[in-house]
Amino acid sequence: MLAHANPQHMHEMVMRLPADHSRVSRQIPRAHEHPAQLQQSKSSSIRLLQVLPSSPATLCYDRGRAPVSNRLMSLLVVSGIDKSFGGDTILDGVSFRLAWGQKLGLVGRNGSGKTTLLRILTGRMEPDRGSVQYAKGIRFGYLRQEQMVEHGLTVYQEAEDAFAPVLAMEARLRELEQAMARADGSDRLPSVMEEYGQMRERFEAMGGYESLRDIRLVLRRLGFGEADLDKPTRALSGGEKTRLAMARLLLSGPDVLLLDEPTNHLDLEATEWLEGFLRDFGGAVILASHDRWFLDRVVTTVAEIDSARLTLFNGNFSAYWLQRQANRKRQAELHARDRAEVARLMEFFEKWKNTPSKRSQALMRRRWAEKIQQRMAGRPAQEGQSMRLAVKSRIRGGNEVVIAERLTKRWGERTLFEDVSFLVERGHRVGIVGPNGAGKSTLIRILTGEELPTSGSIRLGANITVGLFAQEASGLDLEATALENMLSVGEMLPAAARTHLGRLLFTGDDVFRRTADLSGGEKNKLALAMLAWQRPNLLILDEPTNHLDIDSREALTEMLRGFDGTLLLVSHDRHLLDQTTTHTLEIRDGRAALFEGSYAATREERAAWRSAGRQIAAGPAGVSPAARHGGHENPLTAGLNSFQLSRARRQAAKTVGALESRVAELEDWVRRIEEALSAPMPGDDVVQLSRDYARAQTELNEALAKWEAAITYAHGIGAAV
Template sequence: MLLLQTNNVLRRFGADVLFHNINLQINDHARVALVGRNGAGKTTLLKMIAGITSPDEGTITKSQGLTIGYLAQDQGLDSENSIWAELDTVFTKLHQQESQLREMETQMADGPHDDSYDRLMKKYDQLQTLYKKEGGFSYASRMRGVLQGFGFDESMWQLSVNSLSGGQKTKLALAKILLQQPQLLMLDEPTNHLDMNVLSWLEDYLRGYDGALLIVTHDRYFLDRVVNEVYDLANGTLTHYTGNYSAFVTEKTHRLQTAMKHYEQQQKKIAKLEDYVNRNLVRASTTKQAQARRRQLEKMDRLEKPVNDDQSIHFQFHQDHASGNEVLDVDQLKIGYNEHVLAGPLSFAERKGQRFGIIGPNGIGKSTLLKTILHQLPAISGTIRLGANLDIGYYDQEQQQLHPEKNVLNEVWDDHPEINESQIRSLLGSFLFVGDDVYKQVSELSGGQKARLELTKLSFKPINFLILDEPTNHLDIDSREVLETAINDFPGTVLFISHDRYFLNKVATDILAMTATGITRYPGNYDDYVAAKEKQAQAAADKTSNDSAPVSKTASTGQKDYRASKQKQRDRRKLQRAVDDLEKQMDEWQQKHDEIEKQMSVPDVATDIAKLSDLQKDLDNSQQHLDDLEEQWTTAAEKLEDFDQQ
């Protein structure tokens, strides 16, 4: 059933058009993602759908009686109620029904058994049936489940909502809207402030949600697990794709490549026809043929050149010299404030070229660990040994290294006064600070702009040990992908904190799982960490099973099914990584191929037969690599598709 439809919706921003021809459909039980760059208009569109604002042109139609729940970005609750009492307001109608049922029970207990009693009894049965249907016997357990899922244990339930932090208030607002169970649930950046355990719980909850979902988030791992449709808001309009986020990326790339190929083919045809017309129109013997080709040109439905919304940051980290092999040794370290231990003892060692990703619950002390390593905070006990010849670059998620009273230009230039203004502005331009943007005060910048400014400063200095605290916060998806490339191309060592599981998969060589009592290293990326944890859990379950009484045949079958399910998940992750790796190699060889063609077009080279011959060999070699990789990718992709269909 169609729940909602937008028809040619348009929104102006002053004299400019923010987006136009927005046509979107949401069916019952849909799982839809809305993606696009920061500033593309995603939140603006959500507000229109929610009825908060209206389109400048076009219409939005909704099914009769449609209930919509909309959680704005970082929207928190403001209430003097306790946590439990605030969530309990969702069930006011059920409480009214409870009161009516109690009142009827009293009347039935005290009243005579006559006709009025029979009518009351019938009314009571009807109300009790309705009460049960609307969740009257399960709402309390639902509240407990959602609160525990979001990390609010029972000891917190009587705390005042207004005593909570901003992040906790946002989580509670999300919990409340989930309990309301609207037919269409719209979430704008719901993964902010959520640690990995809560994210995993929320993903499972939303996959089983009975209504439809429309989600805006930069969390690509979350999108891969939850959605099966993607609307891409780019270049001022909307394009629909089926599949999760990874499928969308592949399909969008393919669409753009195909569209560009068709455009280029048509341009060659147009040029050939125009050349013929220009050469033959004035010659008596060929005038008719030239006129026919001119008419062909006039009737041709000309394709527009495909436009990719490629306004993206581009940069790299660089080092002046390599560090020693021993970069960081942490031994029996306890961290915290004023002798209050947050976590420890922590022990690990990182060597040159490794990229360690630190994960753990919010509030465990991950940022404190980085600040202690940097000697910004004193260690309570234990030792930290930094290696020789280190040039450290630090990204602070709180962005306290930026000066709020400076403008963007001076924030960078004051650190490098020996460099001229044009070079500074050129660097800022690569991070999308152009024109008058460079004169904005730091205090006026958005979170995303501050993140880009801090990365600008890091890219300017020589670094061989990069320490990053939640670097993907505030960055849109495209900027995150650029950051991933910059880190993977960086020859130095990286230590970073992140809750972005997609980012961890792309960047980490090792995972450091941190708890209040220690830190454990897991080789590989986030998926490898998950697989290792599953293996540990299965080994523990097998040991418990072996130590206990013999299990029944049914239980044994269940364990086999569980192991088979987990193995299937591991096999799929392996296939997906193979596809991703081949795509990366194809991109690299395509760049080499394009670079060779560019060299061959240089006038000096084009007239040098020897150079041209060598380059042609390189071109043929790169094309052969591309062909081989494409064949391997096709095979791997088909295996993955067959696997998903099993």
């Protein structure tokens, strides 16, 4: 049974339930089944639930054990939602249902209405028309992009607040234990013991003492060490507050999760951990994100908001992307045919409208042309423009681009990295990864001269020109206009600057807007436009995808793929890393190592390096700069006799051949899945095929990266390939 819920009442009805590790298969108690506990929750100042759940390997909320009637019903029904601001229509007739176990990815360009829809679903905003209905007794959790935490608490206390009902019950159990001791032998003892038994049963069903372990586990997974637990929340950065809100909400256990950009401020490990949970979470999820890798591995349905309308696609993000491209290609072809037909009909009308014998025919053709135009206007809008940008080097730099030798950086007693040595050669595309706070951005600032190392050195090679994209586009003059910032690059006339900005979708008077008034995505695009005009041969990008929507990220990916110089890229966007990098530099626990291959291709090797606790690197990246700089001996063949070298060359050629065959097989697999996805089929088949497609793409990218590494090594030792 569905009922229109009062949002405030819905929020107050939330119970925060910890995991029960000892009994994985169980039914979570509902708030309305325990009114006494609900009252305790209210008195404990439980705030609006905003939840991210945990990995099933750590916290086990077995939603699959819900009654069949619950699992078959719609948890949420949205009917005909309209919303406008001023004269702008943001949502137009949005309708959909959310079923138990469904993972819905909400996608669309920046400003398309995703956050507005989430606010309407949670009752934080009223629609102009339409209704939102919730299944009775269902608990919602909402994660906003900007989170609030209590400033009077420590990190641990803030997370502990998720278990207020459990802690209140624990306090009551202690009181009852004391009451039993006092009532020993009296008539009150049986009633006290009965209450104690009932309370203890509910306490254990809600996770009991394991809750305290869960708190530390979740905080650690989201990047908070033991030393952070007593830190006051008022001292946290914005990103740390968001992660703390995640930890607090993660421990609360809702039925439905509404998540607005949940991977913001998460490092790659935390993102992958969250990914793992959401895949197996038995409740329902609505997830707004621009992270296509994350979406690919989590969602089963994609809801696209485009031109204020919502369209549903079965499958994950890759399946949606293929369907969208095919749909838009068909729409474009149909639009072109209709436009040509209108032109033909109107040409006849204009030619014969004043000829009495042909006038009636001319008028009929005009009426038919008007009907076609009405039909064209009723279709979804054609795909909007995407940013177009290319970067080409102005001059060719030396073979050695970045040389780090025994580089160390400390902050007080903390060592970010120590004794790090690596060489980046011309044409290398290096993805720099590691946990938040590991020192990735610090390494960039040392390289660009903004900071000094504690010891060691890092320097640029001969004729290297640097183009830097600082995090949050911090190099922009916020008081200047977009055009003035562009002109500050130099050697550019205003007309050329406006044309260049137009490629980034700055049109008309947009170029005269004060930079401080631009959105985060617009500032990033402006910084990228300035970077492209400089035409450096070394691009250094620190989190360039922040605030960019999926279409803009795709355009950035294509820009970097077409760049003919050397790239250093700090990013949490795994799709971008996998599509644009040839090497991976990982910084972690005070150490760093350079691996040959993209993020996905080096996953196993990096895991081995982490577990071994020592620096290793693949192929030529493992050779120290000193060995490369001194003498003329090839470090790849040093120490090999002629027999060993001959055998190594044969093996390298064999490896290249095997990988080429594997790449061909995987390309054929991807092609066959793409053909299957373009044909009509049942929804379940689309979901399975989309999962196969994501796996095939991942395996193909890994195989290509291994092939590139193998052929580089083969050439390095003189093998015939």
